[in-house]
Structure formats: structure tokens, C-alpha cells
Amino acid sequence: MLPPSPLKQTIEKTVREEWGRILACLVKSIGNLQLAEDSLQDALVAALSHWSTHGLPDAPDAWLLTTARRRAIDRLRRDRRFSQKQVEISYIADIENAFREEPDSSAIPVKRLEMIFTCCHPALERKTQVALTLRTLGGLSTEEIATAFLDKPQAMAQRLVRAKKKIALAAIPYEIPDSDLLPERIASVLSVLYLIFNEGYSASSGDSPVRVELCDEAIRLARIVGQLLPDETEIAGLLR
Amino acid sequence: MQYMCLIYSTEGVGPQPGTPEFGAFMKGYADFGGIIQKAGKFIADDALQPVATATTVSVRDGNVDTTDGPFAETKEQLGGYYLLDCDDLDEALKYAAMIPSAAHGRVEVRPVMIFD
Known part of the structure; x- marks a missing residue:
């Protein structure tokens, strides 16, 4: 068996150390633990392919957080009932505003x-x-x-x-x-x-x-x- | 969020009418009513007649089956409820714990389903 690649090790380490931090941050702005977790998983998959071609970003945790947020919004948009639901439209607007207002990582x-x-x-x-x-x-x-x-x-x-x-x-x-x-x-x-x-x-x-x-x-x-x-x-x- | 606080207790247990404890118990309810009204949490409340007056209805294959008594024959019975408007579960639990019957019975807190 091949030893794990340095990239994979870095990703694993980031996930171990940062998962809770990033997830906590996501949940707070999205308000839904399941959606936050799914979006973070999406971001990890994206990280694996993006980082292997473009190299590691300076701040892997910030990269994951930003990507996960975008995926959360994508997931909400993709929801079939979305177009019928005024409530969720304003919900997405709220999330997007919250992202803008919120200075990253300090909180x-x-x-x-x-x-x-x-x-x-x-x-x-x-x-x-x-x-x-x-x-x-x-x-x-x-x-x-x-x-x-x-x-x-x-x-x-x-x-x-x-x-x-x-x-x-x-x-x-x-x-x-x-x-x-x-x-x-x-x-x-x-x-x-x-x-x-x-x-x-x-x-x-x-x-x-x-x-x-x-x-x-x-x-x-x-x-x-x-x-x-x-x-x-x-x-x-x-x-x- | 709307929360239904269902008050369960065993009939005949707890302060009974005609005893000094009953006066204090009822004052507890009056006080609690004042607190939730003032805090703007109150939506509705009621006390129910004893469980002996309960009738349970079920419909199976189009047939209505009516039986005497409550749904489940347990000692603790649904005796009343409060419908409260609270920000989250912690707030609902805070008020539920103030319901006097919680001291000898139990209060089940359930979020109300909103159909939209």
C-alpha cells in the first residue's frame, strides 16, 4: 500500500483540527446543522481536487469555510420547493447578509x-x-x-x-x-x-x-x- | 415558535380542593398566568375535565371506533395545557418548569407544527 500523500495528510489534519470550528461557524449563520454538515462535506470534496492542482491555500480553514457557505446557498437554491417559498428566499438573503457582516474567524x-x-x-x-x-x-x-x-x-x-x-x-x-x-x-x-x-x-x-x-x-x-x-x-x- | 406545554399528573395526587395547600397551588397558577401574559408568551390555556369524561375516537378502514376513556391507560393523565410563544426550546422549558403541576406531575413540551 502506498503511504498517504502529503496533501491528503494535510487535509486530514485540517479536518481533525478545524472541523468543529468551521462547522460551528457555519451552523450559526445557516441555522441548520444538517445543511451545515452536508455543505462542509461538499467543501472537503472540492478541496481535495482543487488543492491537488492549485496547491494548498494560505488559510485552509478560511478556504473551507467560504466554500462551504457557497455550497450551502447552492444547496438551498437547488431545493425544488425553493421557487415556491417566499420564506426561504428571505432566508437566503439573511444568510448572505450575515456572511457579509460577519468578520471572519474572530468569532x-x-x-x-x-x-x-x-x-x-x-x-x-x-x-x-x-x-x-x-x-x-x-x-x-x-x-x-x-x-x-x-x-x-x-x-x-x-x-x-x-x-x-x-x-x-x-x-x-x-x-x-x-x-x-x-x-x-x-x-x-x-x-x-x-x-x-x-x-x-x-x-x-x-x-x-x-x-x-x-x-x-x-x-x-x-x-x-x-x-x-x-x-x-x-x-x-x-x-x- | 409555538410550544404546547402538556400537563400530566395523576388524578388525586398533589394538592386537593378543600386543603390549605390547594389555595397556594391555585395562586401558583394565577401567578404563572400573570408572568406569561406580561412576558407576551401566552397564546392559550385550558384545564381539562377529569379523565373519566374522556372519549377516544379512531377510524380504521372507514369505520369509526369510539371507546370510553383516554388514549392510553396510564396513571398520569393529560390535565391541561398552555400554548406559549417562545424564542427557543430553552425559553419554553423555563416557563414549563414554572407550571405548578410540574412539582408533582410532568409537563411535556412539544413544538407546534406550522403548515405553510
Whole structure:
């Protein structure tokens, strides 16, 4: 077997590190997790062919974000019902305006934090919270998450689709919760991160690399939360 | 967004009419009504007659089947509802938790489907 090409490695690295950041940013402006995820996938496919002929861009993450946004608008336009729906026309206009107004990347950390709270919302089952956090913020594939849970990929895929539907239909917000809700919601986020870590740790004597990766993922996410909410001692405690 | 808050509790459990607790319980509802009216979240509300008055209708192959009683024979019954206009689920949950019956029963929060 050939070793992976440097380009492919760079793309994989970018995806691992930036997936959550870019997705969080997309969701905030598009308001739909499923659409954001599909559009980011589109952008990755485009990146693979574009970067291999034109070389790596200076800022791969910004490239992916811009491309994903265009794809999101394309996807909405392609929707057959689009022409009949006045609501969606104004929706697209809103998205386009939001893109223009929004200075890129500076607001991303906050958006990622907002998305952790969405994924760990108590209106979702705990197992779903963990899976959704790994998918949207950890950038793990549905197959990897299914392996971690010893689930069938199809069942995990359905669970994630159901969760995204509930977030959209019940209007689970993409917001940092109000201060009165914050302690309870942080506890929920920390439980999820702890479960992700444990899932990896308890299996780390085995030979499955995915699970060791879960430990790293939990620590990485906990650090992000810690950086974004420096006053929360519970988070520092988790990392100790 | 419109959210339907369905109030489920076991009949005969919780504060009963004629007890001092019942007065405080009903005042809780009056207060809650004031809060949601003032906050502009209120759309509609009602209390329902006891479950013994319920009749369930279903139509199968064109035949109407009418049965005595509620849809599901469980201890906790639908006793009333609030229809609220909230920005998102967190806001709906905040108000749902203020409904006095949530203290001994449960409140199910469901987004209302909008047909457009």
C-alpha cells in the first residue's frame, strides 16, 4: 500500500483540527446543522481536487469555510420547493447578509462553545449528546463513533439524523445559556466530555486506536471549553 | 415558535380542593398566568375535565371506533395545557418548569407544527 500523500495528510489534519470550528461557524449563520454538515462535506470534496492542482491555500480553514457557505446557498437554491417559498428566499438573503457582516474567524471560538452547549442540551439523550459532540466538534466519522459505542454505523447514523431533526424542529438554541442555566448546562457538557474520555480510557488496553483517540479528543474539547470559560473551576478540575 | 406545554399528573395526587395547600397551588397558577401574559408568551390555556369524561375516537378502514376513556391507560393523565410563544426550546422549558403541576406531575413540551 502506498503511504498517504502529503496533501491528503494535510487535509486530514485540517479536518481533525478545524472541523468543529468551521462547522460551528457555519451552523450559526445557516441555522441548520444538517445543511451545515452536508455543505462542509461538499467543501472537503472540492478541496481535495482543487488543492491537488492549485496547491494548498494560505488559510485552509478560511478556504473551507467560504466554500462551504457557497455550497450551502447552492444547496438551498437547488431545493425544488425553493421557487415556491417566499420564506426561504428571505432566508437566503439573511444568510448572505450575515456572511457579509460577519468578520471572519474572530468569532469562531464563541461559536464553537455555543455548539458544545447545543450538542450537550438536556433535551437530547445522553448517548446522543456524546455522539453528536464527537461528530460535530470532534470531527469523528459516523463509523468511528459507531465503533466507539459498539453500534452499527446505520443505527448511529439514524441517531444523529434524529438528533439534528429535533434540534431544528424544537428550536434547541445555538447559544451560550443564560447565567441561571449555565451551571446545570456546564455540568452536562462536562459529563459528556468525561464519558468520551472514559470510553477511550477503559478500552485503552485493547488495540483499537479509535478509543485512544477518544481520550485525546475529550482532553482537547475540555481545553477548548476551559479556554472559553476560564472562570469555571469545574473544567480546570476535570483536566487535573 | 409555538410550544404546547402538556400537563400530566395523576388524578388525586398533589394538592386537593378543600386543603390549605390547594389555595397556594391555585395562586401558583394565577401567578404563572400573570408572568406569561406580561412576558407576551401566552397564546392559550385550558384545564381539562377529569379523565373519566374522556372519549377516544379512531377510524380504521372507514369505520369509526369510539371507546370510553383516554388514549392510553396510564396513571398520569393529560390535565391541561398552555400554548406559549417562545424564542427557543430553552425559553419554553423555563416557563414549563414554572407550571405548578410540574412539582408533582410532568409537563411535556412539544413544538407546534406550522403548515405553510
